Amino acid sequence: MDSAVARERALDAAEELFYGRGVQAVGMDDVRGTSGVSLKRLYQLFPAKEQLVEAYLERRDARWRGELAAYVERREEPRERILAVFDWLGGWFGEPGFRGCAWLNAYGELGATSARVAARVRTHKRAFREYLASLVAAAGLPGALAGQLFLLAEGAMVTAGVTGSAEPAAEAREAARRLLDTG
Amino acid sequence: MDSAVARERALDAAEELFYGRGVQAVGMDDVRGTSGVSLKRLYQLFPAKEQLVEAYLERRDARWRGELAAYVERREEPRERILAVFDWLGGWFGEPGFRGCAWLNAYGELGATSARVAARVRTHKRAFREYLASLVAAAGLPGALAGQLFLLAEGAMVTAGVTGSAEPAAEAREAARRLLDTG
DNA sequence: AGCAGGGGAGAACGAGCGTTCTCCACAGGG
DNA sequence: CCCTGTGGAGAACGCTCGTTCTCCCCTGCT
Numbered sequence: 001m002d003s004a005v006a007r008e009r010a011l012d013a014a015e016e017l018f019y020g021r022g023v024q025a026v027g028m029d030d031v032r033g034t035s036g037v038s039l040k041r042l043y044q045l046f047p048a049k050e051q052l053v054e055a056y057l058e059r060r061d062a063r064w065r066g067e068l069a070a071y072v073e074r075r076e077e078p079r080e081r082i083l084a085v086f087d088w089l090g091g092w093f094g095e096p097g098f099r100g101c102a103w104l105n106a107y108g109e110l111g112a113t114s115a116r117v118a119a120r121v122r123t124h125k126r127a128f129r130e131y132l133a134s135l136v137a138a139a140g141l142p143g144a145l146a147g148q149l150f151l152l153a154e155g156a157m158v159t160a161g162v163t164g165s166a167e168p169a170a171e172a173r174e175a176a177r178r179l180l181d182t183g
Numbered sequence: 184m185d186s187a188v189a190r191e192r193a194l195d196a197a198e199e200l201f202y203g204r205g206v207q208a209v210g211m212d213d214v215r216g217t218s219g220v221s222l223k224r225l226y227q228l229f230p231a232k233e234q235l236v237e238a239y240l241e242r243r244d245a246r247w248r249g250e251l252a253a254y255v256e257r258r259e260e261p262r263e264r265i266l267a268v269f270d271w272l273g274g275w276f277g278e279p280g281f282r283g284c285a286w287l288n289a290y291g292e293l294g295a296t297s298a299r300v301a302a303r304v305r306t307h308k309r310a311f312r313e314y315l316a317s318l319v320a321a322a323g324l325p326g327a328l329a330g331q332l333f334l335l336a337e338g339a340m341v342t343a344g345v346t347g348s349a350e351p352a353a354e355a356r357e358a359a360r361r362l363l364d365t366g
Numbered sequence: 367a368g369c370a371g372g373g374g375a376g377a378a379c380g381a382g383c384g385t386t387c388t389c390c391a392c393a394g395g396g
Numbered sequence: 397c398c399c400t401g402t403g404g405a406g407a408a409c410g411c412t413c414g415t416t417c418t419c420c421c422c423t424g425c426t
C-alpha cells in the first residue's frame with residue numbers, strides 16, 4: 001500500500017473514530033483496526049497520537065470550510081449568503097452521526113493538556129469568524145455584526161451538540177435575520 | 184474530621200482541580216493531596232470517580248445559578264435584568280482562572296463515555312435556558328426570544344473559553360440589546 | 367538461488383491511574 | 397491495662413493504552 005493511500009485511510013479512520021467517540025476513548029489500536037494500517041506504518045506517518053489528532057483536525061477544517069463556502073456561494077444576494085450559513089449548519093446538525101463541533105469537542109478534551117491542539121482549534125474558529133466577517137463586509141453591513149453572528153453560530157453548534165437537536169440552527173437563523181434587518 | 188467537613192473539602196479540591204485542569208488530567212490521588220481527605224474516606228463518600236464528578240457539577244450548578252440570579256435581581260427593570268445576564272457573564276469571563284464553561288468542558292471530555300455526566304450537563308443547560316425564558320416572560324417579550332438569547336450566551340461562553348477573552352460577553356450583550364429593542 | 371530490506375502481526379514494555387488492601391496508630395470502653 | 401474498631405498512609409493490584417520491539421514473510425535485485 002502506497003504511503004499516501006495509507007495516510008488517507010489512517011485519517012479516514014481517525015476522523016470517524018475520534019469524532020464519533022472522542023479522542024481519548026479511541027486507542028491507536030482502534031485506528032489500526034478500522035484503517036487496516038499497521039501500527040508500524042501509523043507511527044511512521046504520525047510519530048505520536050497528538051500529531052494524528054492534529055492532522056485529523058486540519059483535514060476536517062479544510063473540508064468543513066470548503067463545504068460551507070460552496071453552499072453559501074450558491075446564493076447570489078449578500079444577505080441571503082449570510083443566512084445560508086445557518087441553513088448549512090441546520091443541515092449539518094441533522095446529519096446522522098452528528099456529535100457537535102469537532103473542534104469544540106477536541107478543545108474540551110485536550111485543550112488543557114495539548115497546546116498544539118488548542119492552537120489548532122483557535123485557528124479554525126478564527127478562520128470561521130473571518131469568513132463571516134467577509135460575508136458581512138460584502139453585504140455592506142457594519143463589522144460589529146460579524147462577531148454577533150459568530151456567537152449565534154457557536155451557540156447553535158454547542159447546543160445542537162449537547163441536545164442532539166437541529167432546532168438551534170433555525171433559532172440562530174431567526175436571530176441573525178433580525179440582526180440583519182435592523183443593522 | 185467530620186464526614187460533612189470531609190465531603191466539602193473533597194468537593195472544594197475536586198472543583199478546583201477538575202475545572203482548572205480537566206477531569207481526566209486529575210487523578211483521585213491529586214484530589215486526596217489537595218483536599219487532605221484520605222483515599223479511604225474519598226471512596227466512602229464517593230464510591231467512584233464518576234460520582235465525585237457528578238457531585239462537583241451539581242454543587243457548582245447550584246452556586247452558579249444562584250450567583251447569576253442574585254446579580255440579576257439587583258436590577259428592577261425587566262429588560263435591564265435580561266441584559267444583566269450578559270454583564271454577569273462578562274464578570275465571570277474576566278475572573279482569574281476562568282477556563283470556559285465547566286459543563287461544556289465536562290461534556291466534551293466525558294459526554295461520550297458517561298451518560299450520567301451528559302445528563303447532568305443537559306439538566307444544567309435546560310435550567311439556564313428556562314431561567315432566561317422566565318426573564319423574557321417577565322418582560323412581556325415573545326417566548327422565541329429566550330432561545331435566541333440562550334444561543335448568544337452559550338456562544339459567548341464557549342468563545343470566551345477558547346480565546347481567553349472577556350470580549351464575547353460585550354458582543355453578546357450588544358446583540359441581545361438589539362434583539363430586545365426590536366422584539 | 368541467495369539475500370537485503372521494507373512491511374505486517376502482534377507481543378512486550380512502561381507509565382498512569384482507578385480502586386482496594388495492608389499495616390499501624392490511637393481513642394474509648396470494660 | 398487490654399480489646400476493639402475507626403481512620404490514615406501508602407503500597408499493591410489490575411487494567412488501559414501509547415509506544416516500541418521481535419519475528420517472520422515477501423518482494424525485488426543481483
